[in-house]
Amino acid sequence: MKRLQDLLDYNLAWAQEKKSTEPDFFKNLSKQQTPNFLWIGCSDSRVPETQISQQNPGDIFVHRNIANLVLHSDMNLQSVLQYAVEVLKVGHVIVCGHYGCGGIKAALEDQKLGLIDNWLRNIKDLYQLHKEEIDSFEKESERVNRLSELNVEQQVRYVCDNPFVRSEWASGRDLWVHGWVYDLETGLIKDLEVTVGKKDCV
Incomplete structure (x- = not known):
């Protein structure tokens, strides 16, 4: 150690x-700080954003929390998002989850972990919305990974609904929101192809 x-x-x-x-x-x-990317990722220590994307210090503005959630009630996330799009003028917001996510697994198994149960409530609700599809997978790892993908897609929608992001789009600025998932077993990032730009939302 x-x-x-x-x-x-x-x-x-x-x-x-x-x-x-x-x-x-x-x-x-x-x-100066002039990143072109905001990375909203999971707190998991195995997903170092600059390393897996081969970027240098200063290239990516970062916010990380358990299970990469974009909650309207999270003032930390909201402050980071506003600063990134309004002040730093990033061109891309990337929501990146990962396969084998402990937070996703805990929500799926309805484990009782204390305070974090409140944080994971959103993922538990998402599971209920897609329960039939997720439960159709035989392996637990497949269920966790599919819910990880659905969670990223949901968080992308939340970013797109954010008033700071929508204000940038309304002003005509070129700003893109992406949903990715990182595979711990291969080291590869999967683009979920849910990219959204101003033409899609304004």
């Missing part, structure tokens, strides 16, 4: 190597 000090040691080694290969990297990075 890694020690806390290991993280600091790794940071020092990384910063030194980065500075030796790209002397102006940190100087340029500190000047």
Whole structure:
């Protein structure tokens, strides 16, 4: 198991190597933040957005929570979304779930975990809407993965209904919303092909 000090040691080694290969990297990075992407992902530690998409620090503005939910009552998410589209002017909002999601599995199995049960209520409701389809899969992993896909599609709709996003579209700005799922077993991202732009919603 890694020690806390290991993280600091790794940071020092990384910063030194980065500075030796790209002397102006940190100087340029500190000047401004101009990402073109907002990534709304799961808190799962196995899904590092910049690493799996081979991006650099500063390329992706990020919000992560359990099961990548876009809730109107979540002021943290709403603040991040507003800042991303109105101030940073990102061109793409990506909702990215992942197969084998623990939050999805807990909601599907109706496990009693305490406070998080309230957070997962939305996924439990989504399961009830698609119960016949999901229950038709024999394997638990298939049921979890299908609900993960349906959850991403639902969150994409919530992003599209967001007043900040709709305001950007109404102004004529080119802004796109995408739904992806990351496969932990292959390392590949699947595009669910639910992309939405201003022409689809305004």
